[in-house]
Amino acid sequence: MSQSFELIAAQLVSIADGFHRRGWLLGTSGNLSAVVERESLHLAMTPSGVDKGALLADQILLIDEQKRVISNHQAKPSDEAPLHIRIVKQRSAGAVFHTHSVWSTMLSDLHARDGGLAVEGYEMLKGLAGVRTHEHREWLPILENSQNLEQLAGKVGEALNEHVNAHGFLLRRHGLYTWGKDLAEAKRQVEIIEFLLETIGRTRMLSGKG
Amino acid sequence: MSQSFELIAAQLVSIADGFHRRGWLLGTSGNLSAVVERESLHLAMTPSGVDKGALLADQILLIDEQKRVISNHQAKPSDEAPLHIRIVKQRSAGAVFHTHSVWSTMLSDLHARDGGLAVEGYEMLKGLAGVRTHEHREWLPILENSQNLEQLAGKVGEALNEHVNAHGFLLRRHGLYTWGKDLAEAKRQVEIIEFLLETIGRTRMLSGKG
Amino acid sequence: MSQSFELIAAQLVSIADGFHRRGWLLGTSGNLSAVVERESLHLAMTPSGVDKGALLADQILLIDEQKRVISNHQAKPSDEAPLHIRIVKQRSAGAVFHTHSVWSTMLSDLHARDGGLAVEGYEMLKGLAGVRTHEHREWLPILENSQNLEQLAGKVGEALNEHVNAHGFLLRRHGLYTWGKDLAEAKRQVEIIEFLLETIGRTRMLSGKG
Amino acid sequence: MSQSFELIAAQLVSIADGFHRRGWLLGTSGNLSAVVERESLHLAMTPSGVDKGALLADQILLIDEQKRVISNHQAKPSDEAPLHIRIVKQRSAGAVFHTHSVWSTMLSDLHARDGGLAVEGYEMLKGLAGVRTHEHREWLPILENSQNLEQLAGKVGEALNEHVNAHGFLLRRHGLYTWGKDLAEAKRQVEIIEFLLETIGRTRMLSGKG
Numbered sequence: 037m038s039q040s041f042e043l044i045a046a047q048l049v050s051i052a053d054g055f056h057r058r059g060w061l062l063g064t065s066g067n068l069s070a071v072v073e074r075e076s077l078h079l080a081m082t083p084s085g086v087d088k089g090a091l092l093a094d095q096i097l098l099i100d101e102q103k104r105v106i107s108n109h110q111a112k113p114s115d116e117a118p119l120h121i122r123i124v125k126q127r128s129a130g131a132v133f134h135t136h137s138v139w140s141t142m143l144s145d146l147h148a149r150d151g152g153l154a155v156e157g158y159e160m161l162k163g164l165a166g167v168r169t170h171e172h173r174e175w176l177p178i179l180e181n182s183q184n185l186e187q188l189a190g191k192v193g194e195a196l197n198e199h200v201n202a203h204g205f206l207l208r209r210h211g212l213y214t215w216g217k218d219l220a221e222a223k224r225q226v227e228i229i230e231f232l233l234e235t236i237g238r239t240r241m242l243s244g245k246g
Numbered sequence: 247m248s249q250s251f252e253l254i255a256a257q258l259v260s261i262a263d264g265f266h267r268r269g270w271l272l273g274t275s276g277n278l279s280a281v282v283e284r285e286s287l288h289l290a291m292t293p294s295g296v297d298k299g300a301l302l303a304d305q306i307l308l309i310d311e312q313k314r315v316i317s318n319h320q321a322k323p324s325d326e327a328p329l330h331i332r333i334v335k336q337r338s339a340g341a342v343f344h345t346h347s348v349w350s351t352m353l354s355d356l357h358a359r360d361g362g363l364a365v366e367g368y369e370m371l372k373g374l375a376g377v378r379t380h381e382h383r384e385w386l387p388i389l390e391n392s393q394n395l396e397q398l399a400g401k402v403g404e405a406l407n408e409h410v411n412a413h414g415f416l417l418r419r420h421g422l423y424t425w426g427k428d429l430a431e432a433k434r435q436v437e438i439i440e441f442l443l444e445t446i447g448r449t450r451m452l453s454g455k456g
Numbered sequence: 457m458s459q460s461f462e463l464i465a466a467q468l469v470s471i472a473d474g475f476h477r478r479g480w481l482l483g484t485s486g487n488l489s490a491v492v493e494r495e496s497l498h499l500a501m502t503p504s505g506v507d508k509g510a511l512l513a514d515q516i517l518l519i520d521e522q523k524r525v526i527s528n529h530q531a532k533p534s535d536e537a538p539l540h541i542r543i544v545k546q547r548s549a550g551a552v553f554h555t556h557s558v559w560s561t562m563l564s565d566l567h568a569r570d571g572g573l574a575v576e577g578y579e580m581l582k583g584l585a586g587v588r589t590h591e592h593r594e595w596l597p598i599l600e601n602s603q604n605l606e607q608l609a610g611k612v613g614e615a616l617n618e619h620v621n622a623h624g625f626l627l628r629r630h631g632l633y634t635w636g637k638d639l640a641e642a643k644r645q646v647e648i649i650e651f652l653l654e655t656i657g658r659t660r661m662l663s664g665k666g
Numbered sequence: 667m668s669q670s671f672e673l674i675a676a677q678l679v680s681i682a683d684g685f686h687r688r689g690w691l692l693g694t695s696g697n698l699s700a701v702v703e704r705e706s707l708h709l710a711m712t713p714s715g716v717d718k719g720a721l722l723a724d725q726i727l728l729i730d731e732q733k734r735v736i737s738n739h740q741a742k743p744s745d746e747a748p749l750h751i752r753i754v755k756q757r758s759a760g761a762v763f764h765t766h767s768v769w770s771t772m773l774s775d776l777h778a779r780d781g782g783l784a785v786e787g788y789e790m791l792k793g794l795a796g797v798r799t800h801e802h803r804e805w806l807p808i809l810e811n812s813q814n815l816e817q818l819a820g821k822v823g824e825a826l827n828e829h830v831n832a833h834g835f836l837l838r839r840h841g842l843y844t845w846g847k848d849l850a851e852a853k854r855q856v857e858i859i860e861f862l863l864e865t866i867g868r869t870r871m872l873s874g875k876g
Binding site: 556 | 790798860872
Binding site: 228 | 269272273274275297299346348351352355356391393417419420421447450451454
């Protein structure tokens with residue numbers, strides 16, 4: 037397991053650095069995780085409060101299903117670990133990525149009253165797992181933000197049940213969660229959803245619809 | 247031929263990486279190709295479903311005119327290979343680049359009902375092959391997006407016949423295709439057209455014309 | 457002390473380079489400082505008039521409380537050193553960062569008549585020192601710009617007294633000042649406040665509120 | 667002289683690469699020059715039609731006052747060399763930089779009927795050579811674009827005479843020219859003017875003034 041953990045940790049660092057450069061993980065925001073062992077759940081995860089542009093592989097934590105740190109690291113797991121664990125279990129995900137972009141922050145607020153945001157008719161949607169055509173309609177649920185993370189994890193669980201086809205969701209004025217069967221799929225979906233949110237936001241500006 | 251293929255593959259990787267950084271090939275979108283041999287057509291091409299920011303030269307495919315993989319790679323050719331092949335043959339192009347930017351996605355939708363987008367009076371136009379003055383008027387045809395790629399290749403062929411001077415075209419809510427006699431010319435034209443699309447999009451916002 | 461100074465100088469260079477790449481320190485604008493010794497105040501600081509994208513560690517100055525250069529460098533301290541010194545003393549800061557972004561320039565002007573700008577309800581606020589919830593309301597005071605830096609330092613001192621919880625302030629049509637107990641905290645707060653200013657600016661555009 | 671030329675060539679390459687990354691020299695647009703010898707004028711200059719993101723030092727040309735290539739390079743001097751030569755002579759500049767950004771392209775068009783664009787009251791102006799306060803008013807003349815470069819050089823000469831304090835000018839729908847006593851000053855002024863143009867453009871959008 038240790039070699040696999042090291043490999044996953046190095047990949048998380050590289051992905052975090054790329055996302056930080058794009059402005060999606062500024063100011064220690066966001067967190068990335070990946071499953072190391074599924075039976076007795078072991079999750080590699082970025083620690084709380086670190087600069088994602090200066091992360092080192094040996095800062096990546098290994099936590100269990102109760103978000104206990106089981107590696108020899110002293111760092112604190114992120115408060116949002118319960119959301120990652122919930123998604124991993126409910127979606128059988130291999131990786132869960134949470135980013136904070138300007139566009140996801142804005143659009144999660146603007147569409148909060150609708151409970152979600154529909155994205156439809158873009159070729160870019162074809163990159164989402166299992167989607168075969170641009171004629172797909174993706175519903176991105178939007179949940180109210182909260183500092184009670186255990187409660188929020190429960191609401192995330194409900195939303196995942198209600199929207200079984202959703203590839204991600206937004207937390208209001210907070211950011212995006214998406215996941216994949218592995219690191220590459222989760223990374224791809226972050227890029228796709230961030231691209232689509234920027235496109236939708238700019239289209240509103242371009243067409244003058246406030 | 248093999249050395250030439252290796253050199254072309256290395257250049258495709260480098261160009262793909264640069265475009266990915268600019269946000270023009272996010273989420274495995276887009277594809278780049280270049281002619282290795284023209285007589286019996288051999289095309290070097292980025293494979294389907296790979297992260298363009300983490301591409302390796304040995305992932306580049308060599309395909310023939312029937313989009314059969316003729317190198318020893320197991321990877322799958324992109325669904326859009328028929329469009330590349332059509333353009334190579336009809337324009338005698340040495341390289342064909344397809345990018346997905348936010349601006350091309352938006353403007354291809356906004357101008358779809360006109361069947362194209364005129365770009366006129368910009369110095370930047372002088373960088374397009376054969377253009378000698380900013381007083382040039384470039385017509386970028388816009389085609390409806392489709393998942394029937396063979397049929398779409400036929401429509402691309404018709405558009406190329408109809409607009410013999412076009413340096414590129416847009417697929418609606420999908421992205422840009424442009425090409426050149428070689429890799430450098432195709433890269434230059436991607437940069438030029440993307441710059442002009444951003445300029446046109448922002449000008450609409452600046453002048454409040456929704 | 458010298459080793460600590462060298463380490464701090466190297467970190468200032470690395471942070472300056474990153475901020476320059478993001479467009480927050482263009483054209484020799486902005487300045488960064490960090491405390492090397494607090495008793496008899498010694499401050500490491502970027503010199504006046506240098507390109508922050510091409511800074512070298514041995515260009516970093518060491519100055520005292522009277523902004524005298526006490527290292528062996530010939531370079532001139534920034535005119536804004538009195539502001540850094542004032543903040544270090546009044547907030548017991550370990551690092552003071554001043555950036556010039558497009559968004560801080562614009563919003564500091566747009567909200568100048570209100571004397572400041574309120575930022576409220578964003579998850580990103582949780583990254584500010586001591587803030588535990590997105591339900592936080594941050595007031596960013598805005599001060600009129602001036603070339604009389606000693607006088608301006610006095611006004612900064614008053615603003616810091618009046619707004620004891622503020623994590624930063626804006627100079628009108630000039631930029632952002634923030635600080636932290638150390639380099640990492642100051643860097644984090646720059647990223648957070650710049651993110652929030654961009655979010656607020658774009659939200660105004662998106663919602664059509666001029 | 668040869669060592670000085672090599673050093674200047676290496677710096678031009680590094681500056682070109684940085685500007686290309688920021689999107690200010692896309693598609694082989696723009697050109698950079700620097701004086702190697704002033705008596706009998708020798709100018710190091712980027713050649714015509716090259717990718718500024720993949721430039722090599724040995725591609726930099728050495729030209730004389732009649733834009734004859736006097737180094738052993740085969741490359742073609744840029745059509746815009748007469749503008750560079752004119753500016754060098756009339757302003758005693760040590761370096762002349764010409765960039766094509768989206769913002770300079772848009773604003774040079776929007777303000778063309780006024781013959782120029784006023785920039786006033788920004789701290790960033792203090793970085794322009796000889797400017798000591800943000801209360802400075804910079805007038806950026808705007809000239810109609812033309813493919814008759816000798817004639818255009820004449821008009822540039824007149825504009826430089828008329829606006830003796832101008833630190834740069836715009837060509838309509840084309841881009842920015844600025845210069846400095848050396849490479850560092852010219853680079854600084856590009857960054858400053860580009861920053862200010864972006865600020866002015868976005869402010870128009872933010873305030874809803876079309």
